[in-house]
Amino acid sequence: MKLRNQEIWLAYSNLAKVWKLDLPAKTSLDISYILSKLQTPYLVIENERKKLIRKYGVLHPDGKQISVDPGSENEGDYSREFAEVLVSEWPDEFEFEKVKVQSSIIDANTLLPLREKILEVEEV
Amino acid sequence: MVTEQSTIYSTIPMQIFMINSIKKPIIDAVETLSSSDASKIDKVKAARKLWKAVHLISKMPEPTLESTWHPNSHNLIRLRDWLFERCFLGQKRMGLIRRLMNFVIILYDFDPPWRWVMDSLKDKAFEMEWKPKGYEDIRVYEWWKE
Numbered sequence: 001m002k003l004r005n006q007e008i009w010l011a012y013s014n015l016a017k018v019w020k021l022d023l024p025a026k027t028s029l030d031i032s033y034i035l036s037k038l039q040t041p042y043l044v045i046e047n048e049r050k051k052l053i054r055k056y057g058v059l060h061p062d063g064k065q066i067s068v069d070p071g072s073e074n075e076g077d078y079s080r081e082f083a084e085v086l087v088s089e090w091p092d093e094f095e096f097e098k099v100k101v102q103s104s105i106i107d108a109n110t111l112l113p114l115r116e117k118i119l120e121v122e123e124v
Numbered sequence: 125m126v127t128e129q130s131t132i133y134s135t136i137p138m139q140i141f142m143i144n145s146i147k148k149p150i151i152d153a154v155e156t157l158s159s160s161d162a163s164k165i166d167k168v169k170a171a172r173k174l175w176k177a178v179h180l181i182s183k184m185p186e187p188t189l190e191s192t193w194h195p196n197s198h199n200l201i202r203l204r205d206w207l208f209e210r211c212f213l214g215q216k217r218m219g220l221i222r223r224l225m226n227f228v229i230i231l232y233d234f235d236p237p238w239r240w241v242m243d244s245l246k247d248k249a250f251e252m253e254w255k256p257k258g259y260e261d262i263r264v265y266e267w268w269k270e
Contacts, residue, residue: 006135071145071176076183079141083185086135 001094001117005045006086010113012042017110018101018119030099034118041090048085052078126193132185133192133234142184142230149177178223187229196243197233204229212267 012035019031056078057066068078098120103111115121132138156162156170185191189198204225211218231238
């Protein structure tokens with residue numbers, strides 16, 4: 001299966017949240033397997049995001065944090081370039097089965113980016 | 125094949141930028157500019173906000189046949205390109221027209237309620253008797269080349 005970078009970027013952090021829940025051992029293992037497949041692509045995408053923040057962000061007065069000013073021209077450039085990263089397809093195929101989970105244990109926002117390709121939700 | 129969910133305009137950073145830095149400031153500014161209760165200072169501030177938001181539209185990728193999914197967005201892109209082969213107003217005005225047309229195409233492509241509004245207007249306009257361009261206007265425009 002092919003995935004777009006946005007699907008990977010959204011799925012990884014949300015799937016990591018699901019993995020931390022009290023799950024049956026086999027479900028937890030299956031999710032761990034998918035996380036391991038998504039981890040490298042996720043880190044590549046996240047590094048690109050951080051690089052763009054360093055390029056277009058400004059240093060806070062505390063000298064520790066860099067962020068992109070909302071409503072600025074820099075925000076426009078950052079958003080466009082990061083969107084170009086996210087809209088691209090990851091070059092490699094992913095091979096994993098959807099993992100069955102119960103909908104009652106996961107909140108809707110976490111579930112949303114996982115429903116289509118990663119998790120098979122069983123309504124209880 | 126490009127689908128509704130796979131265009132660059134549907135990505136999270138583009139959505140956040142478009143909603144917070146373009147659509148919301150435009151809606152707020154128009155509200156203030158059309159309010160009889162707003163002070164002159166508020167209206168000047170709103171006009172600046174409006175201009176800034178319009179300027180930021182140019183930071184979005186220009187819609188192309190490859191970057192949009194809806195067949196009617198493709199028609200709008202062809203209309204934009206058709207217009208720009210004929211219309212030669214001043215550079216600044218052409219820049220504004222292009223920005224606004226691009227914004228309308230992007231809205232049409234990814235925002236179903238706006239698409240519904242535009243389609244409804246188009247359908248209603250086609251039911252009306254519409255006068256041709258140049259109706260009761262005998263001038264010859266140098267900036268229009270057929």
